[in-house]
Amino acid sequence: MSATAHASGHSDTLPGRLREATGESVFNCYQCGKCTAGCPLAAEMDYAPNQIVRLLQLGLPELEEEALRALSIWLCLTCETCAARCPQEVDLPRIMEYLRQQSLARGVVHPKAKDILAFHEAFLATIKRGGRLHEVGLISSYKLKTGHFFQDVLLAPKLFFRGKLKPLPHAIPGQADVARIFDRTDRAPDAPLPHGRGSEGQGNHT
Numbered sequence: 001m002s003a004t005a006h007a008s009g010h011s012d013t014l015p016g017r018l019r020e021a022t023g024e025s026v027f028n029c030y031q032c033g034k035c036t037a038g039c040p041l042a043a044e045m046d047y048a049p050n051q052i053v054r055l056l057q058l059g060l061p062e063l064e065e066e067a068l069r070a071l072s073i074w075l076c077l078t079c080e081t082c083a084a085r086c087p088q089e090v091d092l093p094r095i096m097e098y099l100r101q102q103s104l105a106r107g108v109v110h111p112k113a114k115d116i117l118a119f120h121e122a123f124l125a126t127i128k129r130g131g132r133l134h135e136v137g138l139i140s141s142y143k144l145k146t147g148h149f150f151q152d153v154l155l156a157p158k159l160f161f162r163g164k165l166k167p168l169p170h171a172i173p174g175q176a177d178v179a180r181i182f183d184r185t186d187r188a189p190d191a192p193l194p195h196g197r198g199s200e201g202q203g204n205h206t
């Protein structure tokens with residue numbers, strides 16, 4: 001495929017599939033850098049937020065792959081600061097979320113993102129099971145995945161006695177509907193969710 005086809009967001013390219021799944025076009029970005037200037041995590045990232053967009057704009061598959069391998073996409077907190085500052089209304093958090101899904105699907109997650117990914121998966125698993133977050137289930141699953149059994153363990157009694165940790169999950173009326181949404185997105189990871197959202201509710205690694 002030609003660089004022109006890549007640069008125009010052809011549906012066979014990562015920017016093209018991103019646009020189909022989320023409605024976001026990386027070609028609206030003119031690299032002003034306002035997103036990066038306001039990003040609280042930019043200093044920790046291997047590629048600044050505007051650089052992630054630039055990697056996708058250049059029409060080179062190897063640079064698209066570089067974006068999927070970046071640590072930045074896993075550090076993004078989905079805080080929306082960049083989106084609020086962008087003069088072109090580029091929704092970078094939505095782009096970051098799509099890149100996380102694609103990075104995971106292609107097995108190119110940055111090695112330093114292992115714990116973040118474990119949290120991401122534990123978070124989604126507890127939502128899928130119960131329809132809403134269950135903190136004890138989330139913490140247990142995260143510790144099993146990472147082996148960080150004693151991390152923050154002294155906080156647990158304080159949280160428990162303040163009523164912040166419930167041993168058992170609460171069932172919600174729409175539990176089956178939530179599970180169906182997960183099943184649907186598992187089957188078609190590129191398919192847009194209702195309202196065109198990439199995967200609302202995953203939050204920051206969410």
Ligand code: SF4
Nearest residue numbers: 029031032033035086
């Ligand atoms: S603020 Fe918007 S237009 Fe400017 S570099 Fe960031 S994404 Fe691009």
Ligand code: SF4
Nearest residue numbers: 039076077079080082
């Ligand atoms: S949403 Fe992500 S990329 Fe945007 S400002 Fe927040 S942390 Fe940075």
